Amino acid sequence: MLLDGKVCLITGSGGGLGRAASILFAREGGKILVTDMDEEGGRETVRLVEEVGGEAAFLPGDVSDDDQVRALFDQAVERFGRLDVSYHNAGIMHPDDTSPVDTPLEVWQKTIDINLKGVFLCCRYAIPKLVEFGGGSIINVASFVALMGAANPQIAYSASKGGVLSMTREMAVQYAPQGIRANALCPGPVKTPLLEQLLKDDERRENRLNHIPLGRFAEPEDIAKAALFLASDLSSYMTGTEFVVDGGITAAYLTKGP
Numbered sequence: 447m448l449l450d451g452k453v454c455l456i457t458g459s460g461g462g463l464g465r466a467a468s469i470l471f472a473r474e475g476g477k478i479l480v481t482d483m484d485e486e487g488g489r490e491t492v493r494l495v496e497e498v499g500g501e502a503a504f505l506p507g508d509v510s511d512d513d514q515v516r517a518l519f520d521q522a523v524e525r526f527g528r529l530d531v532s533y534h535n536a537g538i539m540h541p542d543d544t545s546p547v548d549t550p551l552e553v554w555q556k557t558i559d560i561n562l563k564g565v566f567l568c569c570r571y572a573i574p575k576l577v578e579f580g581g582g583s584i585i586n587v588a589s590f591v592a593l594m595g596a597a598n599p600q601i602a603y604s605a606s607k608g609g610v611l612s613m614t615r616e617m618a619v620q621y622a623p624q625g626i627r628a629n630a631l632c633p634g635p636v637k638t639p640l641l642e643q644l645l646k647d648d649e650r651r652e653n654r655l656n657h658i659p660l661g662r663f664a665e666p667e668d669i670a671k672a673a674l675f676l677a678s679d680l681s682s683y684m685t686g687t688e689f690v691v692d693g694g695i696t697a698a699y700l701t702k703g704p
Contacts, residue, residue, distance in 0.1 A: 458482055
């Protein structure tokens with residue numbers, strides 16, 4: 447098993463990408479700390495992990511709150527005795543996040559607080575724990591829009607994910623001598639309820655699909671498999687990278703034509 451005995455904390459794992467990763471990591475022998483503000487969703491993820499024979503515990507927490515994040519990592523180590531993988535997946539994509547001119551300031555601030563400050567706070571408290579137990583893997587979820595402009599404007603989201611990417615590189619260099627690997631996972635659009643809601647307009651949906659050479663949105667399991675690679679020793683010589691899983695979006699020069 448790729449994660450045999452490793453303790454893995456996954457934020458935003460009450461559903462979507464975090465839930466898919468929790469189940470896959472558990473199948474590979476990981477002990478999973480499910481964290482989310484959605485208690486019902488988090489406990490359902492624990493149930494699903496246990497259903498496949500894994501071990502999991504739910505810890506509630508708001509990643510944008512310093513005190514809650516500190517407590518979250520303390521409780522994680524108390525629960526399973528160590529920490530090996532810290533996967534920072536929690537994030538939002540607000541429907542009112544559009545252009546710099548039109549995005550409400552409160553939407554900008556909320557997006558930065560969760561997507562960027564939240565990752566910073568998780569790293570702030572994960573790093574000392576990982577160092578204490580001999581090192582480990584940090585996976586920060588960025589996005590393909592950290593690497594290129596988005597077809598559909600989402601200025602706060604793009605800015606937050608660009609910050610995650612830069613922050614991950616700096617941490618990777620700083621903490622490599624202490625046995626910590628830090629990589630940024632950059633997904634393309636993933637088929638989740640949030641994306642379906644944002645792209646319920648057919649024209650906007652087709653605009654997105656036209657930019658994906660593989661012709662489909664990712665499934666949550668596609669991203670979970672990439673995260674598993676970064677969490678495991680298969681990626682033992684990788685740190686400071688942008689691991690792009692986007693169906694070819696960032697490789698394409700033009701949208702598809704007739």
